Amino acid sequence: MARAITNRRKTINTAVAWAIGIAIFFPILWIFILSFKTEGNAIATPLKMFFSGWTLESYGLVMERSNYFRFFMNSVILAVGSTLLGLIIAVPAAWSMAFVPSKHTKNILMWMLSTKMLPPVGVLVPLVLLFNKLGLTDTHFGLVVVLTLINLPIIVWMLYTYFKEIPGEILEAARMDGAGLKEEVLYVLTPMAIPGMASTVLLNIILAWNEAFWTLNLTTTAAAPLTQFIASYSSPEGLFYAKLSAASIMAIAPILIMGWFSQKQLVRGLTFGAVK
Amino acid sequence: MATKHSRAAARLMISPAVLLLLGWMIVPLAMTLYFSFLRYNLLMPGMEEWTGLTNYEFFVTDPAFFTALLNTLLLVGGVLLITVIGGTLLALLLDQPMFGQGIVRILVIAPFFVMPTVSALVWKNMFLNPVNGLFAHIAGFMGLPAYDFLGQAPLASIIGIVAWQWLPFATLILLTAFQSLDQEQLEAAEMDGASALSRFWYIMLPHLARAITVVILIQTIFLLSIFAEILVTTNGGPGVASTNLTYLIYVQSLLQFDVGGGSAGGVIAIILANIVAIFLMRMIGKNLEA
Known part of the structure; x- marks a missing residue:
């Protein structure tokens, strides 16, 4: 009995936590998706944008331009x-x-x-x-x-x-x-x-x-x-969503990956050892 | 058991760090202080003259100063409110048993690693933009008129963006604090019939008090200096509606070339930051003894 309750609670916790986690992560996920779209599709309505074709074009453009x-x-x-x-x-x-x-x-x-x-x-x-x-x-x-x-x-x-x-x-x-x-x-x-x-x-x-x-x-x-x-990119170019997204992803990816590996140290370093 | 010899060596080893930081503190600070008493505009070179407290008078009586001060307080206060309350609740949730806890943690912490210019621009263009932003699309889908977030509510929008960046920090630190909580104490309280709310209020919250204080103080230090987010979203506008103290000083000294006035503002910013710093130093100093 007790075990059943725990499992149910665990499922609810999981659902709520995942929903919040995805919501917080969403802006990053969104630009990740946008970065693989053409400029035209990137400013289309969200649904149309999502189901349009995928391309690496923006990454190429950012790199060369x-x-x-x-x-x-x-x-x-x-x-x-x-x-x-x-x-x-x-x-x-x-x-x-x-x-x-x-x-x-x-x-x-x-x-x-x-x-x-x-x-x-x-x-x-x-x-x-x-x-x-x-x-x-x-x-x-x-x-x-x-x-x-x-x-x-x-x-x-x-x-x-x-x-x-x-x-x-x-x-x-x-x-x-x-x-x-x-x-x-x-x-x-x-x-x-x-x-x-x-x-x-x-x-x-x-x-x-x-x-x-x-x-x-x-x-x-x-x-x-x-x-x-x-x-x-803050003025005119900011309106090129796909390129801005590709540039942003390239700018944050290395640090995001490093950051995920250093969560624990982050707490210690940023609180000067006050919280371990 | 340190010998005289090793003490001398130790002093030698510390000195580069100490001297560099000392130089870093004293030289620019002295210059700021000196400039703040001069009439000094880069557009009029060679016209520098001593003016006493005039710069301070002008800076403080400028209506923009009051707005900027208020905006600074609202920005710091608003972000703190969201991140501390949100962070506590989120940490409490993440501390519960669940599937894929590690992955959720990774998702939640991510915004902290996004550089300020990226998060500000992404929010500005992809989400808050009244024409093509995602929020405008959603509003349109529900038949509501689009809302120009950065035009109508610039400060609130910036508070939202900054809170998104700092919520992970608060969550991570409070989660670390939750994890050091004595589980037996909680179980004992539960057996004695304490409700979930009173367990939270009487056991968890006091345990978190220290971590919350640290979060508030450290965030305040960083939030007082928010700059890039304002620069790339609103440029402090419309008017000075989203200008904080840091941005006001930047505008005055680097865009209007008023070195004297900007320096006077800088001195005021330093004094304000020091008031916060004193509390933070006490907290961390106490910990050093423990």
Whole structure:
């Protein structure tokens, strides 16, 4: 009897949850469908659109017309570059705070976090002027530096919470077994730190890829990533639904897939370890 | 057991991160503060002069400032209301036993990974457009007149778009919190005859309090700076109907080239954000001790 009720409830839960899940996902599904239609069919009534023929034409048009590949590569360069640079700066910092904590460690961590609270618009004017003066506007280098700095606190924090979980005893054990500093770092600490570092990298690539305040304000063409590319569809071209859909799908697909793999880390990274 | 030697090494390892962040904070901040006291327009180079608090006076007395401030509050408040309530209910649902839970989770979390310019443009063109948007088609199908969402209710539309982007975040964090709930406690309450509602109210909600606070504070930080969604949907309009503080400062400094006025606005934005930040820092600081 009890079991029957549970099964019925489970079925109802399933139905409701799936309905809501599909509703939330629907806009993405919709542009996915639109992206495989011809421009003419894409603006037809929904039913007619849905049952019209499927084509890859829009993807081809987006690729050849708007240098999609260059924008895509810029996104890759900015996201990967800023994450790697951030990692190089953050790993030593997080490492030393986790393994050689001092009475200032907590204050330093909190202060780093506080820099994240600075609203970007508060420093928009000086940054635009500085970038113009130094010739950094629309360069990969300039954007990589800015994206690194805005995400650095998150990288340090995430790494710190992961490194903290590596038990200190294991180092002592390694030392007892005759491991020197080199062996200790290479064979004991690094393997244990790699999963945490991988999660950090993943989350930061996602954040940098989708960053849309600085990339929109500090790039025009040469270093412009996909955020800028899509924004260029905002007027007249926006009415070409099939092309806009194809461009959008190509812009979000890599991150969507990465994001699905990093759900857990996302919670931890974005709440600075406050919710695990 | 850290030796003097290792302490020195530790300091050396932290310093690049600290110095870079320090530079990142101090240099532009000092510049913003300095510019905010100047009459400085990029269209009139070489005419910079000290004007004291004039920029602040102009910025604060500009009717657009009040509208932008109100819009900022409505945007942040509206999105928080939708995402926190919706996220709690959705997390509660997703925490129940069901078939294909993993897939539903993937569907629900997806909007969070969509870049802001994409989600704003897709909503603007494919859904809210009064001629070819899906909502217009549905309205037409039911014999209703089409509604120009972004023209008639620009701010509400933007709140909807942003809420769609952030609902997954709230849901995911609250779901994580639900999963750490002590199941035995719930079962005990059920055996003692507590109704589903009172179980939710007296056991689940207090357990979630912390996660909800974190969601509110972190979202507030991001929502205060909403920019791309406004830029590609309404450009802040019609008039200033959907202009928030961030967008107003952008318009003033980069479109009207008024560096002084924009900087004064920037300083005000920083002060407002700091008020929120103080609460957030306390929350997370407490956690660091635990």
